[in-house]
Amino acid sequence: xxxxxxxxxxxxxxxxxxxxxxxxxxxxxxxxxxxxxxxxxxxxxxxxxxxxxxxxxxxxxxxxxxxxxxxxxxxxxxxxxxxxxxxxxxxxxxxxxxxxxxxxxxxxxxxxxxxxxxxxxxxxxxxxxxxxxxxxxxxxxxxxxxxxxxxxxxxxxxxxxxxxxxxxxxxxxxxxxxxxxxxxxxxxxxxxxxxxxxxxxxxxxxxxxxxxxxxxxxxxxxxxxxxxxxxxxxxxxxxxxxxxxxxxxxxxxxxxxxxxxxxxxxxxxxxxxxxxxxxxxxxxxxxxxxxxxxxxxxxxxxxxxxxxxxxxx
Amino acid sequence: xxxxxxxxxxxxxxxxxxxxxxxxxxxxxxxxxxxxxxxxxxxxxxxxxxxxxxxxxxxxxxxxxxxxxxxxxxxxxxxxxxxxxxxxxxxxxxxxxxxxxxxxxxxxxxxxxxxxxxxxxxxxxxxxxxxxxxxxxxxxxxxxxxxxxxxxxxxxxxxxxxxxxxxxxxxxxxxxxxxxxxxxxxxxxxxxxxxxxxxxxxxxxxxxxxxxxxxxxxxxxxxxxxxxxxxxxxxxxxxxxxxxxxxxxxxxxxxxxxxxxxxxxxxxxxxxxxxxxxxxxxxxxxxxxxxxxxxxxxxxxxxxxxx
Numbered sequence: 001x002x003x004x005x006x007x008x009x010x011x012x013x014x015x016x017x018x019x020x021x022x023x024x025x026x027x028x029x030x031x032x033x034x035x036x037x038x039x040x041x042x043x044x045x046x047x048x049x050x051x052x053x054x055x056x057x058x059x060x061x062x063x064x065x066x067x068x069x070x071x072x073x074x075x076x077x078x079x080x081x082x083x084x085x086x087x088x089x090x091x092x093x094x095x096x097x098x099x100x101x102x103x104x105x106x107x108x109x110x111x112x113x114x115x116x117x118x119x120x121x122x123x124x125x126x127x128x129x130x131x132x133x134x135x136x137x138x139x140x141x142x143x144x145x146x147x148x149x150x151x152x153x154x155x156x157x158x159x160x161x162x163x164x165x166x167x168x169x170x171x172x173x174x175x176x177x178x179x180x181x182x183x184x185x186x187x188x189x190x191x192x193x194x195x196x197x198x199x200x201x202x203x204x205x206x207x208x209x210x211x212x213x214x215x216x217x218x219x220x221x222x223x224x225x226x227x228x229x230x231x232x233x234x235x236x237x238x239x240x241x242x243x244x245x246x247x248x249x250x251x252x253x254x255x256x257x258x259x260x261x262x263x264x265x266x267x268x269x270x271x272x273x274x275x276x277x278x279x280x281x282x283x284x285x286x287x288x289x290x291x292x293x294x295x296x297x298x299x300x301x302x303x304x305x306x307x308x309x310x311x312x313x
Numbered sequence: 314x315x316x317x318x319x320x321x322x323x324x325x326x327x328x329x330x331x332x333x334x335x336x337x338x339x340x341x342x343x344x345x346x347x348x349x350x351x352x353x354x355x356x357x358x359x360x361x362x363x364x365x366x367x368x369x370x371x372x373x374x375x376x377x378x379x380x381x382x383x384x385x386x387x388x389x390x391x392x393x394x395x396x397x398x399x400x401x402x403x404x405x406x407x408x409x410x411x412x413x414x415x416x417x418x419x420x421x422x423x424x425x426x427x428x429x430x431x432x433x434x435x436x437x438x439x440x441x442x443x444x445x446x447x448x449x450x451x452x453x454x455x456x457x458x459x460x461x462x463x464x465x466x467x468x469x470x471x472x473x474x475x476x477x478x479x480x481x482x483x484x485x486x487x488x489x490x491x492x493x494x495x496x497x498x499x500x501x502x503x504x505x506x507x508x509x510x511x512x513x514x515x516x517x518x519x520x521x522x523x524x525x526x527x528x529x530x531x532x533x534x535x536x537x538x539x540x541x542x543x544x545x546x547x548x549x550x551x552x553x554x555x556x557x558x559x560x561x562x563x564x565x566x567x568x569x570x571x572x573x574x575x576x577x578x579x580x581x582x583x584x585x586x587x588x589x590x591x592x593x594x595x596x597x598x599x600x601x602x603x604x605x606x607x608x609x610x611x612x613x614x615x616x617x618x619x620x
Contacts, residue, residue, distance in 0.1 A: 007462035013453035014461060018345045018557035020450070021336060024329060025357025032360070109554070112619075167371065174368050175314060177361070178322045178442050181329070185446040192453075195558075200468050233554030236619050240470065240561060242514075 016192035030074030034081035035173025061091035065099030090140035100257035101128030113235035147275035187262030210243035224256030231257035247295030321439030323368025333358030
């Protein structure tokens with residue numbers, strides 16, 4: 001084995017362990033919550049909580065990340081159980097896609113990363129929310145069989161009940177941990193391989209993409225997909241792509257938390273693969289279009305010049 | 314899930330929890346995650362261990378609770394293609410259920426010979442889950458060096474030029490520098506690496522830092538920029554938010570006078586000298602002209618958190 005291959009193997013192992021170690025406790029927390037929700041939350045509870053108007057329910061669900069902030073890894077097992085317990089899929093999807101972006105932690109980190117610039121943070125949160133809600137409203141018109149895996153479909157209230165005790169809650173948690181942990185692990189393996197063998201963000205190829213906002217946005221979304229960063233930290237990475245304008249940077253920060261190499265495997269615990277493909281394409285097109293729109297029509301009015309990462313000796 | 318499945322999954326949860334606790338206890342976690350996450354790793358590890366042990370010693374879940382149990386007692390874990398394979402007349406007794414828990418009539422309400430869409434937990438079995446998760450973990454534990462190679466660090470920006478900063482930054486003056494940055498015993502500013510690095514991207518701050526006596530602390534790497542003679546080295550720090558995946562490495566080139574002792578690559582040092590800036594291929598880069606380099610005690614974690 002050449003030295004380069006040995007280094008790639010070591011670096012890939014390092015990247016894998018870093019993401020796995022960081023993500024696993026959050027997955028565990030998510031599955032613990034999901035196990036208890038699945039056991040103790042009464043069937044039909046959401047019908048009482050959510051507005052009867054479906055559009056309004058989706059709009060509110062997209063905002064829930066501000067109250068219940070959760071990262072993109074932990075949210076998947078939670079919504080998986082909530083859907084089983086009767087949460088409308090459109091609401092679950094709005095929360096799942098929006099929460100990693102539309103939450104205070106991400107807002108503050110984006111604000112800090114972009115030199116205390118509220119414009120970028122607001123743009124990011126607004127884009128994330130709009131895309132999540134738009135896709136959720138489309139999904140609301142589709143039959144569940146189009147996107148939900150059989151095992152995740154809502155249980156009918158007239159079916160027999162499962163026990164509501166600690167034992168059942170822990171068993172549900174264990175089952176969820178194993179299901180989601182497996183796909184998380186596969187996703188992290190793929191991420192580590194891509195990051196160490198295919199993608200080099202410092203390569204001239206990426207820098208040259210910056211000359212064109214459309215190509216740059218596409219490139220940055222692809223990069224976000226491969227890098228699989230947390231939504232709380234990706235703004236600092238985006239801010240350092242100094243050749244790129246704001247549109248591609250926004251595309252990076254909005255696309256990544258909704259769709260990346262590890263997330264597609266986590267999503268596969270809830271959704272069918274054909275729906276994940278639909279989700280990928282929809283998020284890709286909407287993020288690309290909105291980021292270009294922000295850069296050409298909205299941001300020029302907000303900002304007179306580009307700012308970058310803050311400097312404080 | 315069967316009892317065996319639950320035990321095997323519990324065993325795997327113990328291994329995952331044990332892994333987290335091992336990384337925390339051995340302090341290897343400091344090479345992977347920001348220090349703010351370390352206790353969370355410990356708590357997550359203990360939680361998974363408890364869940365795993367509980368499942369090992371108490372594998373009977375919602376199934377097999379007979380007698381006075383209020384629950385539905387058949388197993389939903391191992392069905393495939395949504396079919397009930399058991400006979401509801403023989404498998405369990407409905408006589409003791411109360412209505413709140415098991416209110417339906419098995420003869421009338423729904424047909425178990427056809428599709429029923431309640432929770433069938435169609436996840437993968439324990440053996441495939443154990444194989445697919447432990448294999449990459451064992452391989453990663455075998456091959457990791459607990460750090461990136463030089464090529465890996467280059468991908469994280471070790472040899473990148475600093476981003477241009479903007480006039481939107483708050484004004485920064487020499488008085489701010491004197492007020493906020495401590496000095497060593499030689500009167501040199503103990504500047505943060507990231508400050509020296511990003512100064513190259515801001516003309517105003519460059520003007521303040523140019524010719525400044527500074528001390529930088531960090532690890533030594535080979536220099537690949539403007540180093541045809543091979544005399545230079547690079548000092549760097551790793552900036553992190555969560556984990557090594559979001560690592561950014563910032564470095565400053567070191568130029569040594571002939572009589573100065575040169576550190577070895579990988580050494581952790583304090584490098585003192587005069588900070589200046591050079592233009593290489595139209596890029597402005599920071600350069601430290603060395604007065605002396607002394608070994609320094611490594612910090613608990615060499616990651617510096619983004620602020």
